[in-house]
Amino acid sequence: MDEENIDNKVEVFIITGLSGSGISTAIQVFEDMNFFTTDGIPASIAPELISLASKPEMRHFRGIVLGIDLKRKYLTDPVADLLPILTNNRQKNIKTTLLYLEADDDSILKRYASTRRPHPLEQEGYSLEAALSEEKNRLAKIRNIADHIINTTGFSIHDLPRSLQKRFSQSVENNPSMWITIMSFGYKYGIPKDADLVFDMRCLPNPFFDASLRECTGLQQKVVDYIFKEEPAQVFRKTLLEFLLSILPAYNNEGRYRLCIAIGCTGGYHRSVAMVEYLAKNLMQNGYKIIKEHKQLQKKSL
Numbered sequence: 001m002d003e004e005n006i007d008n009k010v011e012v013f014i015i016t017g018l019s020g021s022g023i024s025t026a027i028q029v030f031e032d033m034n035f036f037t038t039d040g041i042p043a044s045i046a047p048e049l050i051s052l053a054s055k056p057e058m059r060h061f062r063g064i065v066l067g068i069d070l071k072r073k074y075l076t077d078p079v080a081d082l083l084p085i086l087t088n089n090r091q092k093n094i095k096t097t098l099l100y101l102e103a104d105d106d107s108i109l110k111r112y113a114s115t116r117r118p119h120p121l122e123q124e125g126y127s128l129e130a131a132l133s134e135e136k137n138r139l140a141k142i143r144n145i146a147d148h149i150i151n152t153t154g155f156s157i158h159d160l161p162r163s164l165q166k167r168f169s170q171s172v173e174n175n176p177s178m179w180i181t182i183m184s185f186g187y188k189y190g191i192p193k194d195a196d197l198v199f200d201m202r203c204l205p206n207p208f209f210d211a212s213l214r215e216c217t218g219l220q221q222k223v224v225d226y227i228f229k230e231e232p233a234q235v236f237r238k239t240l241l242e243f244l245l246s247i248l249p250a251y252n253n254e255g256r257y258r259l260c261i262a263i264g265c266t267g268g269y270h271r272s273v274a275m276v277e278y279l280a281k282n283l284m285q286n287g288y289k290i291i292k293e294h295k296q297l298q299k300k301s302l
Contacts, residue, residue, distance in 0.1 A: 010053045011035075011063030012094055013168075014046070014085070016070050016142060017101035018135055019120055020108035022152045022160045023067055026101060029161045030065040032257055033168070039067035043081040047088065063095075071120060071138050079141045086145075100139075100146035103153045105132050162254060178252045180283065181260045183293035184218070184276045186268025192295065195262035199240060201271040204233050208270060217297060218273025227274050237275065241282050248288065268296030 013035070015026055024039060031037045036058060038049060046066050052058055070078035082098075089096040103111075112119060112128060121131035143149065148167070152160055185192050187202070207213035207226050216223050228234050244261070251259050263279070265271035273294050280292045 010061075010094065012050055012053075012089055012096040013063065013065045013099055014082070014096065015065060015067050015099045015101070016139070017099075018103060018108065018132070018139065019071070020111045021101040021103045022150075022155065023101055025157075025160050026099070026150075026164060027065055027067045029164045030168075032161075033165070034060075034062045035065045036061040036063070037065040037067070040069050041066060043068050043070065043078075043085060046085050050085075050089065050094070069120075070142055071135050077141075078138060079145065082142065083145075097148065098142075098146045100143050100149045102143070102149065102151050103155075104151075105129070107153045108132060158254070166253070178248075178256050179258045179289045179291060180248070181258065181291040181293060182276050182280050182283070183260065183262050183295055184268055184272035184297070185262055185264050185295045186272070187264050187266055189268065189296065191264065192260070192262045194260050196260045198262045198264065199275075201263060201265040201275050204228075204236065204265070204271045204275075205230070206266070206271065208267065213270070216270070218270045218275070218277065219294075219297075223270055224274045224277075227271055237278055240275070241279060244279065244283065245286060248283075268294070273297065 013030060015023055015030075017023055027037045027039050036052070041049070046068060049066060050064060053061075053064060068082070070082060086096055086098065109128065109132075119126075119128055119131040119135075121134055122128060124131075126134055150160075150163060155163075181194075183192060183195075187200075191198055204227050207216065207223050210226060213223055213226055218224065218227070228237060248259070261279075263272045263275045276292060276294065280290045284290050
């Protein structure tokens, strides 16, 4: 495979660091940010994986993330194994970032106690505490050349994803990373269990009481015109959109990958449907990734 054909716009992240510091979690976060990821590979096969970026079927990925094992006993000099990869990529103008994760000994010991998994160097005959010390020694030179060092001491399960997204995802304003499902539903059938935010449309004019609109749905313009004919309904619709636009960046900044907004009315056919269509259209125009769902209309069509 010709490495010269690699698109130099592709990003390459090499992730390494101390065992128990969150490397696997970090790789999963990058996967959710649309990177092609691998974990636990030896440095020798990294160039071959990086060259995959030249394949047409890889073009939809934002980049490649390699979790490289640099701590094994057979590696007498981890830097000697890693530097050629970094040098070769940078000569080819392939943006490459070396990310190093670490945590203090107490945090790592607690994590191993909770997971009950062995430290990789315990297989070489080290006690857990001795393995932590030996691993630091083996990776000291790697740490010195890292582009970013993240200390995960005291991190909750949400803190590392939030930290990585803040550093490496596209800006929230220009490209929100969170997927938003916005769904209509009928209160008479119950509130959706997966809803994060719920808004009630039963204060709006109800087309059900107009015989000519009763069998229609909020997907039809004449129903929309009926619901939002008067100024109070128009103000309600505009205010709800402005409220969502004001709070969604905060949810995105928290590192959420999905948010479910449920819009309800009595039956789930008219007011909630019309509002979902309005909100979905305007949120997409503001750069949000939207999935629309009309729960009662789907059931009606079955």
